[in-house]
Amino acid sequence: MGEPQQMRTSFLPAWLYSSPEIAEREHRNYASRLWHPLTSSAALADGHAMATTLLALPVLLTREGGVARAFINRCPHRGVPFADPADGTRPCRRLVCPYHGWTYDLSGNLRAAAREADFLEPFNRSDWPLEQLPCNELAGLIWVAGGSDPLALENQLDLLLDKAAVLLQRPRVLLRSESVALRCNWKVAHDNTLDDYHVAIAHPTTLHREQGPVRHYRHALSNHGTLLATPWPGGGEFLTFGLAPWTHLLLWPDGRMAVIQFPPLAVDQCRMDLWLLGDAAMEPTADTWLAETRTFLEEDRQLVEGCQRGYGSGLKPGPPHRLEQRILQQQALYARLMELTPAELSCSELSC
Ligand code: FES
Ligand SMILES: [Fe+2]
Helix, strand or coil: CCCCCCCCCCCCCHHHHCCCCHHHHHHHHHHHHCEEEEEEHHHCCCCEEEEEEECCEEEEEEEECCEEEEEECCCCCCCCCCCCHHHCCEECCEEECCCCCCEEECCCCEEECCCHHHCCCCCCHHHCCCCEECEEEECCEEEEECCCCCCCHHHHCHHHHHHHHHHHCCCCEEEEEEEEEECCCHHHHHHHHCCCCCHHHHCCCCHHHHHCCHHHCEEEECCCEEEEEEECCCCCEEEEEEECCCEEEEECCCCCEEEEECCEEECCEEEEEEEEEECHHHHHHHHHHHHHHHHHHHHHHHHHHHHHHHHHCCCCCCCCCHHHHHHHHHHHHHHHHHCCCHHHHHCCCCCC
16 A cells, blocks of 8 residues: 655645636546445345436446446437436336437347338447446445546555455445535535544534544545544444545444545535445434434534635635644645646645
């Protein structure tokens, strides 16, 4: 796994949080080179399909013969989607386009097209497979990359696999999920969830109680991930992993797992996606768990939306604290993947 590469000693400049031009570059250099968990493995049974999205890209997930695959949810004939995210996960043997009936198997091969003998040019089914996306299963989640040449998933998850291999093997189902829009750049929300300096102050009766005294915080950093470990009253540790691109994975010794992501919606808006996973027997306590999680995330909302207004009005960020080292690590990774130049990193103007 190796030691983390060069740590930053200052926060990223504010213009990266408010420049409309940066979003396209983030998509190309950052998000497309990384993997994104799109659902839990347990949510996609064999012989099922589901539609979802990866940023603006419509995605179709299928499982056949135990193998999960991801395709662009776009018929190669005229672009119509095969299913809608609102349909949920459904059993299906074939994917049938509702426009002209082109019919695919769950591996993405075209099996039939209506009136096949009458195309204007010679027609070969094998020329028209569904467009496949890189897809992988790890830690009980289905990970998809939007670009064709992503970082190896094992590298992206290096710290998680190193520190939590046994905990990750536990079977989990998706108990609850919800999505909330936040009026801030995704990096404000990601930074905040990596921020161990604010917890005692901003979450005194919620997250701070869960994580305990700051003197017991234990940190670990790798090239791609960050970890805060805190003692758990029942034994073991509560593990909070901060992962690229905007993903947080929380693991409790009792087997619960929470996934929090902040995909961008606009330069000053992102979405918070929250998934709560655990043993199916935890179902009766899932509403309480969701309510508690919502409470501290709502405390964060006020702060991140205020932070965005500060960044948007030309802030020159102040000095990082030792308890903000997880932010600096993810920002160093961001700067590296974005190929930001020293001049860009030192620029404090919105027009950079
Ligand atoms: S758009 Fe799908 S069959 Fe025509
Ligand atoms: Fe917080």
